[in-house]
Amino acid sequence: MTSPTPIQLHDPAAGLAAVRLEIADACLAARRPTGDVTLVAVSKTFGVEAIAPVIAAGQRVFGENRVQEAFSKWPALRDRHPGLELHLIGPLQSNKAREAIGLFDAIHSIDRPSICAAVAKEIQRQGRSPVLFVEVNTGAEPQKAGVLPQDADAFVAACRDGYGLTIAGLMCIPPVDEPPAPHFALTAKIAARNGLRLLSMGMSADFPLAIRFGATHVRVGSAIFGHRPG
């Protein structure tokens, strides 16, 4: 006997509620106030029909990894829902800096001088100042964006002194095939010695652990929205 394949109906509002609980638990375990940790709901590849219930459930901070995709979804949503905050968590190209500074409230992927120059110019021109994170390639993976850990101090200083940028924190994406804890610890250590307050680290698989290591921003996609197609 054959039966039809059941359709998996994922409920993003339920995913959001579960993630919020896990954040609260992790904060409690780490003796940190829940308000220390900002949940960035990563909505890349998902459309308005998946995002709307998450906004309705009170989520206000969202992350996208592509400038173009963000432009296709968020201006309309923002018109309808004042107070939304949009974070760019993916790589930024210099030729997209104008659009990115116009749209995003935070950029997690500052990682090279050409981006610093383009971002500094647009901040001046547009009078908008998104919160900036330097991305650190803690695993020194050749295919991955981010500054190498040994270059991070000099790069943060160059952002400030060379380009007049205020860097608020660091971001990392640990290698998929390694335990993330040492990468979170290293990122926290580099941030501390540079006087940087914010730490963007932790994704669906490891955000409670990242909170233990001091994450102030966790970037959670599939645990809220379900598996991404492709």
Ligand SMILES: *Cc1c(COP(=O)(O)O)cnc(C)c1O
């Ligand atoms: C997609 C993405 C995430 C979210 O990943 P999940 O495993 O779905 O939570 C976080 N950070 C970055 C940089 C991403 O591109």
